[in-house]
Amino acid sequence: MKIAWINRSIEAEFAxxxxxxxxxxxxGPRQSGKTSLAKRYCDGYAYANLESPEIRKLAQSDPKAFFSAYPAPVxxxxVQRVPELLSYIQVFADATSQRGQYILTGSHQLDLAAAVSQSLAGRTALLRLLPLSLAELKGAGVENSRDDILFKGFMPRLYHEDIRPGTLYSEYFQNYIERDLRKLASIRDLLLFEKFLRVLAGRVGQVINISSLSGDVGVSRATLNEWLAVLEASFIIFRLPPWFENANKRAIKTPKLYFTEPGLAxxxxxxxxxxxxSRDPxxxxLFENMVVAEALKARLNTGQMPNLYFYRDTKGNEVDLILRQHRCLKPVEIKAAMTFSPEMTRGLKYFHKQFTDALPGAVVYAGDxxxxxxxxxxxxxxxxSELLKI
Incomplete structure (x- = not known):
């Protein structure tokens, strides 16, 4: 079933x-809906896509002519493809009292963040839009089963067009991941890089072990760190930091790794x-990845910092997700099972013994x-997303 438009939770914050x-x-990542959001709520704005070679050439060679052809509101x-434009936007922004005149999008956060912080500090709001959320799909009447949603994923095109997940992710990998990342990292062997991504997918939800990854992929630790940084900068993966206090020497202090799009994993x-x-080990x-990503989307869609963590100590005690909100901690266990068991709360009970002022915990699972x-x-x-209503 094709859906023309799915309301995005970030719309209120964007407005x-x-x-x-x-x-x-x-x-945000490519194809997460950034342009669709901007066009839907900024009707009548001029539009320039710097992926177009002709438009990019004009912007690079003659910025004044570019802004004459694409005047504000635009x-x-x-925009990270031609960062020189930002200094012009700075001048224009300082010369007007009007708001919402320049809507910029970008899919590489390091390049864009560096350029924006230099030229537009204090002049721009920064929003991060990830693929569709479970809450957004539910609001549109889409409630696929656990296995269906993990297979399909959350890319908007999967719900707006008749396209199979395998076709979309293959295209996404070839057109964006290989092409974009090759420009940003020293990737000489695409087959080796693809192997690296598949190894990463096999470690989703696990603490990052660079030495083990290096041995499995067959590249140096330095190269792996570079590749991981580029994947994170391009919104392909994200890291969930551990929660620990300085006095807690038993806590694990290495982040866990997740894919922004579980369907890609x-x-x-x-x-x-x-x-x-359901048969995959x-x-x-993958279910944990989906729930952690959902919590991340819920935070970002309201313009808040993630403030998401996990807890694990050297004795193997663990809580899958820790929400920190209003200076309070809320522990969350994530279970793919469809039937609740009291054993699911074991980690919550242990966490409350260690952090007696923590909020009551939660279990997110696949049951009704x-x-x-x-x-x-x-x-x-x-x-x-109800977890964040503390």
């Missing part, structure tokens, strides 16, 4: 910052049908029964 800043910058896509694992998901990891008690909240995964 708010358009009334507050002369420039609004939207970052949407400029992939499933594709890299060569999962070809929803039925294959990494199904639990939901409950709320003084000790524990039980949620279906489609309602993950």
């Amino acid at each position: 708010r910052v358009c009334d507050e800043y002369p420039v609004v910058t939207i970052t 949407i400029i896509d992939e 499933a594709w890299l694992l060569e999962i070809e049908t929803p039925q294959q998901v 990494l199904m639990g990891n 029964m939901e409950t709320q008690s003084e000790a524990t909240q039980l949620l279906n995964f489609y309602n993950t």
Whole structure:
């Protein structure tokens, strides 16, 4: 079923910052819906896509002619391709009292962040838009099963067009990951880089072990660190930091790794049908990835810092997700099972013994029964965003 438009949770925040800043910058992975969001809510704006060789050449060779051809109010896509434009936008922004005049998008956060912080500090709002969320899909009447959603993923095109997940992710990999990342990192052997990505997908939800990765992929630690940084800068992966206090010497202090798009991870694992998901040994990891990514989207869509962590100590005690909000900690266990078991709360009980002032915990799982008690909240995964209503 094709859906013409799915309301995005970030819309209210986008409207708010358009009334507050002369420039609004939207970052996020390619095809996450940045341009669609801008065009839908900035009707009548001029539009320039710097991926177009002709438009990019004009912007590079004659910025004044570019802004004459595309005057404010204007949407400029992939602005990191011509960072020189930002100094002109700075001058224009300082000369007007109007808000929401320049809507900029970009899909490489390091390049864009460096350019924006230098030229547009204090003049632009920064938003990060990730692929569709479970809450957004539910709002559009889409409630696929656990296995269906892990197989399909969250790219908007999957819901707006008749396109199979395998086709989309293959195209995405070839057109964006290989092409973009090759420009940003010293990738000489694409087959080796693809192997690296598949190894990463096999470690989704795990603590990053560079030495082990280096041995499995066959490249140096320095190269792996460079590749990981580029993947993170391009919004392909993200890291979940551990929660620890200085006095807690037993806590693990290395981040865990997740894919921004769980469907891409499933594709890299060569999962070809929803039925294959439940049989895959990494199904639990993929489910955890989806829930952690959902919590991240819920925070970013309201313009907040992520403030998401996990907890693990050297004795193996672990909590999958820690929410830090209003200076309070809320522990969350993530379980792919469809039936609740009291054993699912074991990590929560241990965490509360270590952090006695923590908020009541929660279990996010694949079952339908939901409950709320003084000790524990039980949620279906489609309602993950409810966790943030502290």
